[in-house]
Amino acid sequence: MAVFASGSYDPDSITKYSSITEQIPRRSIQDPETYQLIKDSKPVVITDTNLVTSASKWDLEYLNKNLGDGLFYVYTSNDNRFKYFDNKRAEKCKSFVTPSERHHVTFLQFLQMLKRCARTKEKVYLQQTLNDSVGTNIVTDFLQFNWDWVNKCQAAYGWGSLSSNLLLIGLEGNITPVHYDEQENFFAQISGHKRCLLFSPDQFDCLYPHPVAHPCDRQSQVNIANPDYKKFPRFRNAHATEAIVGPGDVLYIPMYWWHQIESLSSRIPPVTISVNFWYRGTPLPDVIQYPLSPQQRVSVMRNVEKMLAAALGDAEKVGELLRTMVEGRYT
Numbered sequence: 001m002a003v004f005a006s007g008s009y010d011p012d013s014i015t016k017y018s019s020i021t022e023q024i025p026r027r028s029i030q031d032p033e034t035y036q037l038i039k040d041s042k043p044v045v046i047t048d049t050n051l052v053t054s055a056s057k058w059d060l061e062y063l064n065k066n067l068g069d070g071l072f073y074v075y076t077s078n079d080n081r082f083k084y085f086d087n088k089r090a091e092k093c094k095s096f097v098t099p100s101e102r103h104h105v106t107f108l109q110f111l112q113m114l115k116r117c118a119r120t121k122e123k124v125y126l127q128q129t130l131n132d133s134v135g136t137n138i139v140t141d142f143l144q145f146n147w148d149w150v151n152k153c154q155a156a157y158g159w160g161s162l163s164s165n166l167l168l169i170g171l172e173g174n175i176t177p178v179h180y181d182e183q184e185n186f187f188a189q190i191s192g193h194k195r196c197l198l199f200s201p202d203q204f205d206c207l208y209p210h211p212v213a214h215p216c217d218r219q220s221q222v223n224i225a226n227p228d229y230k231k232f233p234r235f236r237n238a239h240a241t242e243a244i245v246g247p248g249d250v251l252y253i254p255m256y257w258w259h260q261i262e263s264l265s266s267r268i269p270p271v272t273i274s275v276n277f278w279y280r281g282t283p284l285p286d287v288i289q290y291p292l293s294p295q296q297r298v299s300v301m302r303n304v305e306k307m308l309a310a311a312l313g314d315a316e317k318v319g320e321l322l323r324t325m326v327e328g329r330y331t
């Protein structure tokens, strides 16, 4: 077993995907190009924001001592994929097999689950929105985030309010499969390394998301590690851009950009820790410019799916109606 110096990762552990073509640029907060990229809704890794420097001391021991006795959502998966699913919809959708299991546990129970994973090879992923149940030391660290910088960005780009900060503590090998979010995201890496694969929103047709009413809405049906080209032939045309983020890096994931996040193996520390900053998007402009942006086209498609499900009173009937409308007519 190779042991890596603290804070490094094993480059050989990185799965080779055919669809990777380029690297996401890494820029300083001093560099004007950084702000041009964000303005253009393009991904960029900003290397020196000090956004979460106050969290550099967050390791499992410190977090166990200071996170308080609240409950945390921890997902377990028997493969290493943690495909997000809407819990409420999953309960309603009888035929749906949840791709991972959600537990609501104390941090101590999470640590015990981590220990068990070392034996059972099961994977575990803590994904919890930071809330006011955390201890005072975490509040102090949180208040020392570089809010000045991130608030300036929020205002400069006309983003909506900060909706949440998700604390993510994962094991090497954990994968959050390809999905998009309807929020702007400053993804801050605190401990360990993560490989982020991003696909632009105009590749919607190559990534075959689940229907909007499905528990896995916004998630791609394609497993990019083993794509089913019969079901998803256009995935052959997909091209990703990649960044490996380490402690102190902040990846800007623009709203509607597809992303897959993989925790890279590094013996020290055995876990990866990240905190994201999700912002509601810029409100629609008063005058819509044509042609619509790829993001706006995704939003239109989502609205059509929602309206048809409501109009038909049954989301299961949307596909049939759309086929009737399109086949032989709009082809």
Ligand SMILES: O=C(O)C(=O)C[C@H](CCCc1ccccc1)C(=O)O
Pocket (backbone or CB within 6 Å): 084, 127, 168, 175, 176, 179, 181, 185, 187, 253, 259, 261, 262, 274, 276
């Ligand atoms: O920050 C982001 O957007 C990420 O995708 C980070 C990702 C975990 C996100 C889990 C999730 C996905 C969809 C809805 C709610 C929660 C990771 O780091 O593994």
Ligand SMILES: [Zn+2]
Pocket (backbone or CB within 6 Å): 179, 180, 181, 259
């Ligand atoms: Zn995401």
